[in-house]
Amino acid sequence: MRPRDHAGKPARLLPIGVIRSSIKKRSEAPKQASEGAPDAWLEVRPLVARALDGLKPGDEIIVVTWLHRARRDVLQVHPRSDPHRPLTGVFATRSPDRPNPLGLHRVTVREVAENRLRIGPIEAIDGTPVVDIKPVLCAIQRP
Template sequence: MLLGGYILLEDKPSNVLDNTFSYDPIGLIRTPFDSPDGMPIQPTGADSVTGTVKVEESYADGLTDLAGFSHCILLYHFHASGDDAPLQVEPFLDDTQRGVFSTRAPQRPNRIGLSVVAIESVTGQELTVTGIDVVDKTPLLDIKPFVPEFDIPSDVHTGWLDASESKIDSERADERFL
């Protein structure tokens, strides 16, 4: 069944998950972090960290008008997270195994990352951003403007984090994220 150009899974053969998709990076994210060891876990732990996002020349026109936004969403490939993608992980802020899809752990079946960063400037092919929490030379997949009216739901629950007794004692990666 087609819905807005998408095929709904219940109408696909059972091997639909065997399909592969390929994305070409549109640029590169440059940061001061050579490895995941000790880098910020989320953008909130990296609020003073500056990085650059350089898109390929063929995508530079796509940056037009982005400077009018205070923040953007970067989608990228976790190139340094390793190939192991367990479905249960011990997340930051907890000491209990959780389903990977209820965490922000970088070890994921498709190794796609997301960060909301502040835009400092847009010049030519390059964005200067703050709040960047990724390893240097991370392949960039896409950029989207952050729009609070679209991106912040009014009624939010944070699952196991709501009940977690863990305290934020560190905003840096540890051995769980290497």
């Protein structure tokens, strides 16, 4: 059996939730979470709320977001918006502007409340769609 070629066919992502943050504008967001980003609430759609079972305060997770205010036509940027730095391909940067603007945010779960997680720090803007949540797994120790 040959695998089907899916190149060039549209992928479909459905948001599982949304970020509720005090950051309202892209210009207010720090470049990275470690640069003063606040905690925020991740509200999961009730239809998928049972998928939160097993998460608890103190857990580290990766939140995958769709950077809905990003420009998808940008292929090169000046890193950290510094015009003194040379133009660099977006795949070599953490720029939100890129062909498929997925954001990866490593955060700590602070609180679990029904279909909501208080997480942080996270630099996502209020209203940012969440497309997945994954646990951070510890490295396996070798003897």
